[in-house]
Amino acid sequence: MSNKITVLDKGYVRLIEPMGSDLSVVNAARVSFDKESGRIDDRDKRLIQFLAREGHTSPFRHAFASFEIYAPLMVARQWFKYIVGSDHAMDGWNESSRRYITEEPTFYVPGKEEWRSAPENSKQGSGKPVDPLIGNMLMNEMENHIRKGEALYNFAIEQGICAEQARLFLPAYSLYVRWRWTASLQSICHFLNERLASDAQNEITQYAKGVYELVEPHFPESVKALVKQHE
Template sequence: MLNKIDVLDKGYVRLVDVMGSDLTVVNAAKASYAKESKELTEKDIKLIKFLAREDHTSPFRHAFLQFEVYAPLMVARQWWKYIVGSDHTMDAWNESSRRYITEEPNFHVPAFNEWRSKPENSKQGSGDIVKFELGEEATYRLFKTIEDAESNYEWAIEKGICAEQARLFLPAYGMYVRWYWSTSLQGVCHFLNQRLEHDAQKEIQQYAKAVIELAKERFPVSIDELNK
């Protein structure tokens, strides 16, 4: 069964652990009537569809998924607001910290043909791919920025400056960070409903596509019904 999908140039999403299944959702809903199903039936599938259609979401909060994500900081900080703004108290986020580790930094660098123009009628988002010459120049400049920053970071570490301050030399938004995200099935679908939209940032859309592919193998009915 698929449990890891590569994303962007160096990133990935890995499904670490799962608690529950579509049957968990069914039995949580049936608890009100002191009933329980031993296996998923057509009647149970109809129940899941009803719960999703009528926005009866509490049964979907009895199933949990845990992901490991490796993504640029600009993706991580968009993702993080689903924890800050969550009313599901069991949501959790633990991120690697350069206060404690000094592993070699990785950075997301768009290829020449991946740089996007600013949108014509919006203050956020992006438009079409820019001309090749401009993309080539942008990639070159970003590589040079990273090269200079890494040199300064290594200098600071070698001179004995603490890791938590040495990291100030590293470019932030493109730097890859790693975290564990644990959340309910409803929390996953709330994230997916917003980050699979066409107007979401392209990079986080790619991560959302990986999340839905991994989650759908474990919760095929619920994922379909909550993400219509």
Template sequence: MKINVLDRGYVRLVDHMGSDLSVVNSARVSYAKQSKELSPNDTKLIQFLAREGHTSPFRHTTVQLEFYAPLMVARQHWKYVVGSDHTMDAWNEASRRYITIDVENYVPQPLQWRSKPEHSKQGSGEPMREDIGREATERLMRQIEQGMKDYEWALEQGIAPEQARLLIPSAYGMYTAYYWTASLQSVSHFLNQRLAHDSQYEIQQYAQAVYDLVQPLFPVSLGQLLHTP
């Protein structure tokens, strides 16, 4: 299952382990009990666990997702791995030290550029005027085109890919591919923050794709763990 995001990106469900029933049985093992099917009482147990902050049972379920995202999204997402103190996350990313895969960039169209918000130091405001947006797109494309020429020249001269990549243009907009494996608790933490209305638009779109892929797998548990509608 794959959901397209932005102009070239996507999120793909690679694999998963467990279900809402896994959460229930992880909790009930304390009393040497096990459920065969999810019952109303099991649903109440999940509600209790989420409400009271008993989160370890949610860490017995995992999802593995593949992302293709601009670096500015990937680096925001990465914070949820290096800053995680409640679960073990795994992250593996394509490396241009070893490969010279095609370079693709996130390029907002003229009507997609956003203004600086009036009352905040971060985030975005209203859309920019179309003429300014058009020039911003053109300027970005010029940088990308020139940078690609320089990068390809470096490779043709035999410069090592790990150094030639310094010439790759538009670093924040360049797409990168990576796998993220995380527990349901970790996924819900990411979603609670990045589905919020004041998070960056681009990562909101990736968070929505994650939600759409994961929610059918853990409908009860995720519904209880999320604070963001």
């Protein structure tokens, strides 16, 4: 099984290291009674289901997984909300910075059939795809915008401007960034429930599907118990 899944046009999710297993969850729960399992059996599976159903989530914080993600900034900033907005996350997040690096910028440009209309009854989210003629026009305009931003960025660098200021010329939200995310199994499953939901933004949902596909084989019973949105 591959540990890397391609997402969008140039992005990916890569599983660096799973830490622990369903057995880690079971034994974290059983320590209350000074018990320990050597392998997962049907009784342990029922225990995992019970823990998830009754909201006894601390045992799920004894298993972790570490990922590398390459995604547009708009996806990264949505994702980061799960780090700063949770008191149980136990997450680590380290991101590449254009204060220090000047690698070739990479941008996400939706194809002509990927542009979506504004929703009719909500202030956020998106509606149906727009006419491909409009999508093609927007795609071309965005590519022109990116080329101009890159040219100004390179010009600033050539003039001796520091990278942390030159980056101001780059179109930010479509710019790909790379980061490493290490999280407890509870935090990962919380993220999956939120971003596999039907009202989640399409782009981050595609990344969530990648995370699910990579993490589920390592923690099958726990993911089945905790993640409710995956079809």
